Amino acid sequence: MRLSLNDIPSSGRVVSFQVAPEALEGALSGCEGAKPQSELFAEVEISRTAGRGLVVKGRMGTTLTLTCARCLESHPYRVDREFQYHLVHPEAGLEGEVELKEDELDVAFFDGRVIDLGFAMTQELNLALPYRFLCSEGCKGLCPRCGKDLSRGCECGAEESSAPLSSLKSLVLNR
Numbered sequence: 001m002r003l004s005l006n007d008i009p010s011s012g013r014v015v016s017f018q019v020a021p022e023a024l025e026g027a028l029s030g031c032e033g034a035k036p037q038s039e040l041f042a043e044v045e046i047s048r049t050a051g052r053g054l055v056v057k058g059r060m061g062t063t064l065t066l067t068c069a070r071c072l073e074s075h076p077y078r079v080d081r082e083f084q085y086h087l088v089h090p091e092a093g094l095e096g097e098v099e100l101k102e103d104e105l106d107v108a109f110f111d112g113r114v115i116d117l118g119f120a121m122t123q124e125l126n127l128a129l130p131y132r133f134l135c136s137e138g139c140k141g142l143c144p145r146c147g148k149d150l151s152r153g154c155e156c157g158a159e160e161s162s163a164p165l166s167s168l169k170s171l172v173l174n175r
């Protein structure tokens, strides 16, 4: 989704668009096992600032498949994110415009003529990825001996867990 600056009236503009799953794959490359599960949906409001710059704000969402770092199972992962950018016109500095803080510069999405909203959304998606995904905080991972999912139990005996049962038995017998 690319918009020309000429398509943005002074009153601003609201656009809704989708990004196809294939176009999201690049943004997920930093997270092992992550795959797009659906389109990314975005609604974005673009307004002009006094000095030829733009404010882009909106919300985007999609569903990914992520792989648990412990048990290696795939799980759906919902991304829902709000964002706001202040896009500065590349020539703004030359015109003695307001001095801007560095974090307000996002020239990668805006070359002064075209705003690349699709690219902005893939950047947002990249930021939304967890550093390390776990299916649950209590995920026990895989058995180091047989490789089975310990949350479902394994029979190789590497994790012996008969202790709680035997104490329950003695409790019953003592009555």
Ligand SMILES: [Zn+2]
Pocket: 068, 069, 070, 071, 072, 073, 134, 135, 136, 139, 140, 141
């Ligand atoms: Zn897990």
Ligand SMILES: [Zn+2]
Pocket: 143, 144, 145, 146, 147, 148, 154, 155, 156, 157, 158, 159
């Ligand atoms: Zn085992």
